Amino acid sequence: MAQLTDDCFAFDGPLMPIEVMEQLIRDRIFPVAAVEAVALAACRGRTIAKDVIAAVDLPHFDNSAVDGYAVRHADLDPSGDTVLKIGGRLMAGEVPIHSLGEREAIRIFTGARMPEGADTVFMQEDAREEGGTVVLPAGLKRGANCRLHGEDVEAGSTAIPAGRVLNAQNIALAAALGLTQLDVRRRIRVSIFSTGNEIAEPGSNLEGVQVFDANRTLLRHMLEQSGCEVSDLGILRDDPSLLKAALAEAAGTSDVVLTSGGVSTGDADYVRNAVESIGSLDFWRIAIKPGRPVAMGVIPHQNGNRAAFVGLPGNPVAVFVTFIRVVKPLLARLAGATPLAPQPLWVASTFDYKKKSGRREYVRVALRQRADGGFEAMKHPQDGAGVITSLTETDGLVELPEEITHVAVGDRVKFFSYAALTA
Numbered sequence: 001m002a003q004l005t006d007d008c009f010a011f012d013g014p015l016m017p018i019e020v021m022e023q024l025i026r027d028r029i030f031p032v033a034a035v036e037a038v039a040l041a042a043c044r045g046r047t048i049a050k051d052v053i054a055a056v057d058l059p060h061f062d063n064s065a066v067d068g069y070a071v072r073h074a075d076l077d078p079s080g081d082t083v084l085k086i087g088g089r090l091m092a093g094e095v096p097i098h099s100l101g102e103r104e105a106i107r108i109f110t111g112a113r114m115p116e117g118a119d120t121v122f123m124q125e126d127a128r129e130e131g132g133t134v135v136l137p138a139g140l141k142r143g144a145n146c147r148l149h150g151e152d153v154e155a156g157s158t159a160i161p162a163g164r165v166l167n168a169q170n171i172a173l174a175a176a177l178g179l180t181q182l183d184v185r186r187r188i189r190v191s192i193f194s195t196g197n198e199i200a201e202p203g204s205n206l207e208g209v210q211v212f213d214a215n216r217t218l219l220r221h222m223l224e225q226s227g228c229e230v231s232d233l234g235i236l237r238d239d240p241s242l243l244k245a246a247l248a249e250a251a252g253t254s255d256v257v258l259t260s261g262g263v264s265t266g267d268a269d270y271v272r273n274a275v276e277s278i279g280s281l282d283f284w285r286i287a288i289k290p291g292r293p294v295a296m297g298v299i300p301h302q303n304g305n306r307a308a309f310v311g312l313p314g315n316p317v318a319v320f321v322t323f324i325r326v327v328k329p330l331l332a333r334l335a336g337a338t339p340l341a342p343q344p345l346w347v348a349s350t351f352d353y354k355k356k357s358g359r360r361e362y363v364r365v366a367l368r369q370r371a372d373g374g375f376e377a378m379k380h381p382q383d384g385a386g387v388i389t390s391l392t393e394t395d396g397l398v399e400l401p402e403e404i405t406h407v408a409v410g411d412r413v414k415f416f417s418y419a420a421l422t423a
Contacts, residue, residue, distance in 0.1 A: 004029065004306040009282040009296035016286050017402070018325060018360055025329050029308075031336030032255060034186040040175055043166045045227035046184035047335045052160035054177055057150035062114040063092075066145045069127050069134050070108040070118035072100055073142040082136045086129070090115065105134050114146060121145035153177070163338035165227070185336045188226075191250035191307075192219050192258045193233035195243065195271050196314075201235060214388060215260040215312075215319050222323055223258075225422055226331050243274035251279070251299035251307040255334055258327065261314030275299060275309050284326075287402065289361045290315065290385040291322035308334075315385035321362050321397070324421050342421055344399070344414035351379040353407040355400055362397040364390045365415065377415055397421065 008028040035049040064070060070090070076082045087104040090096060092111035100106060100117035108114075108121060120142055128135045153159050159177060160170055166182070174182055193216070200210040202217070213235055223230045231254065236246055250257045259271055272295060275281045281297035295311035310327055312319050332339050347367065355361050365377035377398050380390040396417040400407060407413060 004298050004308055008298060008308075009284065014285070015292075015358070016284050018286065018288060021284060021286060021326065022329055025333050029330065029333045032185055032188065032334055035183050036186055037181045038184050039181050040171050040179065043171050043174075043182050043184060044168065046166050046182075046187070047227075047337045048160055048162055048164050048166060048170075049183045049185050049336065050162045051158045052174060052177075052179070052182065054153045054155050054157055054159045056177060057155045058153040058159075058173075058176055059147055059149055059151070061149050063147050064090075064108045064110055064112050064114060064121045064145060065147050066121060066123045067109050068107075068124045068145065069105040069122045069136065070100065070114055071105045071120050071122065071136065072102075072117055073120045073140075075103050076120075076136065076138070076140070078138055080138055082138070083130075083133050084136065085133055105136070107134075119143060119146065161338070163336055165332075165335075165337050165340075187229045188255045188331050188334050189231070189253060190223050190228045190256045190258055190331075191231040191233055191254040192216055192223070193246065193250075194235045194261070195238065195259060196235075196261060197238050199235050214316050215314070218316060218319060219258060219260065219312075219323065222320075222422060223331075226328060227335070228331060238270045240270055240274060240277075243270055244278055247271075247274055247299055247309075248278050248301065252301040252303050252305055254305075254307045256308045256310060256327075256330065257299060258310050258312070260312045260319050271311055275311070279309065281309070286322075286326065287359045288321070288325060289355075289359055291318035291325075292359075294322050294326055313385070316388050317364070317385040317390060320391060342416055342423070344416055345375065346412050347398075347415045348374065348376040349398070349407050349409060349411045349413050350376050351407070352409055353379070353400070355405055355407075357405050358402050360402050361400045363400065364394045365396065365398050366393065367395045367415065375415070377413060391418075394418075 038046060071084060084103055084105040087101055087106055089107035090112040091109050096113055096115040100115045106115050122136050122140060126137060159173055164170060194213045198210050199213045200206050202212045220230050220232060233246060236243055247257060275297050279297055279299035281295060284294045284296045285292055286294050291313050293313050297309040299307045299309050312322050364380040367375050368378055369375055380394050382390055396415055398413045398415050
């Protein structure tokens, strides 16, 4: 189960900088130990548990990168056309039956093994056949259009390093090396629930001032996109004993228990009280907007498991931002994944914006391409953390660092697309 201690989230400052949060995760949380062999077809999104060492060279043999003519570079006239006799043809999958003769060319096709003696391939578009000969122009470098054995991966080298989250490209490389399965860390198990008498299940009849639950749907899909196993505990009412029992049970089988709302300092924040009664709770009042009130803690279970508890804010936009900046790094660390920070696109601001120093802020923006080919960011007109359309009608977030207090029209700002942030 999750490798957690009681003080894994401990922080004694008034407002936690994002860098401190990330360092605490790196220093005090360890990957799950369980590893399983999984077929390549089911590996996408999983974290490789140990280095994949290539057992063979890739490619296995020298071969042609194009359809054309394999020749010996020493036979070529450096100052004019060269005419060579065509001594045969080689298709991919065929074994060359003889070495390349002097002043001879072999008609060769992409992927075919290079015949002994050949070291260069002319593309068929650059050659001209005349009877049983081929006319080749001058100027081609030795080794052109040849793929040498081991140039992609050498036998004995690390083909896929431990900690990499496997995508289609990585899995294709494993297949090219002849592998049928990979050793990956087991999926992170996350239990989620919403709480509050004001929350209703979508599709039900709203009573009084109830609202439909959007946060749980948002979290479930973002967790699944992150490769987690999700247990959906539904909506729990504001009943202290019910909440305590649900949290305790979830801690027995989960690496992370994740909620939204109910964890600030108000009298009606029942989740906070329930966590404190059965485990430990450290408030990470993170220097971030939207989403400052994030609670972190540990919930022990009698079976010996210790689940991380993360309580996110109640507003959907704050849930989205804090999931990206808080939950995803935690999940990656538990999964043993090497973090890959998304690369920003520098764009021009079309808005004027003021913020407090010492807090990192994320502004929802749409992108527009300018006539000069550059991009500019247009701020969504509504700032509210409960405005879900501010996520659906924009392209991503502009990140404003802690030291910035004012953004003017025309300033260059860092833009992160939603696709990059949720990958």
